Amino acid sequence: MSKPLIVGAVAYTPNVVTIWEGIRDYFAGSASEMDFVLFSNYGRQVDSLIDGTIDLAWNTNLAWVRTVAQTDGACRALAMRDTDTVFRTVFVARTGSNLGGLDGLKGRRLALGSKDSAQAAILPVHFLDRNGPGADEVELLRIDSDVGKHGDTGRSELDALRAVLDERADAAAIGINTWEAIGREELMPGAFEAFWESPTYSHCNFTALPRVPEERTGPWLERLLAMDWDNPEHRPILEMEGLRRWVSPKLDGYASLVEAVKEQGISARW
Amino acid sequence: MVSHGLVLDLVERVGTVARHGTVSVPLGEGDPEELAATVAAWCARSGNELVEVRGSRAVVRRGRSPDPLAELAPDLVPGTRLWMYTNFDCNLACDYCCVRSSPQSARRALGLDRVRRLATEALAAGVSELILTGGEPFLLPDIDELVTVCTAELPTTLLTNGMLFRGRRLEALRQMDRTQLALQISLDSATPEQHDGHRGRGSWERAVAGIRTAHDEGFRVRVAATLPYEQTHELAAFHTFLDSLGIAREDQVIRALAHRGAADNGIELTLESLIPEVTVTADGVYWHPVSADHDDQLVTRDIFPLQDAITEVRRRFTEQRAQATAAAQWFPCA
Structure with a gap:
């Protein structure tokens, strides 16, 4: 029996413990056992991946981009959730605002989430520049709750929505997961409407460095991809982690974030 | 808004x-x-x-x-066993009877037609075992027919004090299907004193005779003792005695005395503490056989359709467990 692979993840909710214990148990007894280590922030996790404390990291898209930058592209992505391949940012405003699209934000105030959230801060600015009036033409209200967790808690996005409800902002940029979590436009009639949805981009992935050879990651990956939504023992883990199946990484989905990080001079750490 | x-x-x-x-x-x-x-x-x-x-x-x-039903052992899921109180009158007046049966009790019989329909609906509802109890079922003139309509559908257990296996009642016993029926006879002790102290003088001797008769007639016989909780761990002599009667160890059943019915003391059994066992009497459907004479555990007056009653018991059990779990999580220590 080879040494278990040690996977790093960030503890953004107590549920993370349940999720990773479930995943660890799924691998128990297989040819590719694993254990996990929880970090309080992605900066520390990426450091630990690079210094060899952990073998794999469950990284956000920003953590992936930073790992790529810090390893000169030597790292590799092993897998992601099906939902990670089609992530989007949604721009929402009060119902009836009729902003019509990103150009409608010109001269208005847009609430953004944590500065290290790709979906709620970094990419929205990128989209304003590429698809709208330009970020310089919009007043940005930044809500930096939970910096370090790359927006995983969703708290800053909820605070951005509260800012819209309180009329401290005209609109908010949030991830599609938060938009789904609040029930889109259906659970709060008269509260929010979406007026622009971004192209899809990639979100999280399992990241490995060359130090961990494919002889070790291969069987682990094979076992991961075998998790089955229709298997009642696997289903709760998949539901909690927000996917129906694990898939191969869609690397071109990171292009927009790579550009955004470069253009906005985003710090290499956090 | x-x-x-x-x-x-x-x-x-x-x-x-x-x-x-x-x-x-x-x-x-x-x-x-x-x-x-x-x-x-x-x-x-x-x-x-x-x-x-x-x-x-x-x-x-x-x-x-989590589904509380899924967490139960399969044989404990409500609706797996169906209890039927065939009647409430009894030739004994045990001082701890959970349903206060005695010779003075009104019969309140379920009757052949309802027992037949219950047995049929039980099979359709996924019940795997029927249990007939009372009162003393052998007081009923049609007990053999009641048992026959049950054993025609499902394995059945008949609870009795075993004291009436003579004459036409012995003939009735002999008509019953030995392959589908087990008899469960009440006996509280290895010697007469304790048993007779609760059930009446001479009852121990007649119960032991009944166990021997049922055994000799080729029936599977379980023996069930009802004991104060503090005595339920000192049973070596009792088991040895039952071994001598040919009762298999798995058929030697020990029950703690419940504070229900005629009992002055015993363990307290409430809706919250009991895993339900669907129990039908002439008066309605109850949560558990130990409370079949208590309105606090009446589930519904509607016996039919049986499936609805089983569904309602399961629903209440699930809801109750969910609330108990939530309450446990709210309870603050400081």
Whole structure:
């Protein structure tokens, strides 16, 4: 029996413990056992991946981009959730605002989430520049709750929505997961409407460095991809982690974030 | 008008607890029914569970609570066994009888037609065993027919004090299907004193004779003792005695005395502490056979359709377990 692979993840909710214990148990007894280590922030996790404390990291898209930058592209992505391949940012405003699209934000105030959230801060600015009036033409209200967790808690996005409800902002940029979590436009009639949805981009992935050879990651990956939504023992883990199946990484989905990080001079750490 | 912040609060607060944990979320200003409906709609959509609305707050569980029925051993799932009180009158007046049966008790018989329909519906409802009890079932002139309609459908156990196996009643016993029927005869001790002290002088001797008769007639015989809880661990002599009667160890059943019916003391059994066993009497459907004479555990007066009664018992059990789990999580120590 080879040494278990040690996977790093960030503890953004107590549920993370349940999720990773479930995943660890799924691998128990297989040819590719694993254990996990929880970090309080992605900066520390990426450091630990690079210094060899952990073998794999469950990284956000920003953590992936930073790992790529810090390893000169030597790292590799092993897998992601099906939902990670089609992530989007949604721009929402009060119902009836009729902003019509990103150009409608010109001269208005847009609430953004944590500065290290790709979906709620970094990419929205990128989209304003590429698809709208330009970020310089919009007043940005930044809500930096939970910096370090790359927006995983969703708290800053909820605070951005509260800012819209309180009329401290005209609109908010949030991830599609938060938009789904609040029930889109259906659970709060008269509260929010979406007026622009971004192209899809990639979100999280399992990241490995060359130090961990494919002889070790291969069987682990094979076992991961075998998790089955229709298997009642696997289903709760998949539901909690927000996917129906694990898939191969869609690397071109990171292009927009790579550009955004470069253009906005985003710090290499956090 | 519902405060729009409610849904945002739900997302944020539920996100801070682990799976199956609960949070209490203030509903905010607005129409209470509309607020509760919003929470229920959000829970349904997000895969979480609204435990209850208490005043101005909603208690929400992250994820769905585990199914209490799935956590039970298969033979304990309510509706797996169906108890039927054939009658309530008895030739004995035991001082701890949980349903207060005696020679003076009204018969309150289920009757052949209802027992036949129950047995048929039980099979369709997924019941795997029927249990007939009383009162003393052998007081009924048609006990052999009652047993026959049951054993025609499912394996059946007949509870008796074993004292009446003579004459036409012995003939009735002999008509019963030995391959489908087990007899469960009450006996509390290896010697007469304790048994007779509760059940009447001479009853021990006749019960032992009944056990021997049933055994000799080729029936599977279980012996069930009802003992004060503090005596339920000192049973070596009793087991040795039952061994000598040829009763298999798995058929030697020890029950703790319940504080129900005629009993002055015993363990307290409540809706909350009992895993239900669907029990039908002439008066309705009860939570458990030990409480078949107590309205606090009456589930419904409607015996038929049996499936509905079983469904209602399971629903109440599931709801009760979910509330108990949530209550345990709220209980503050400081």
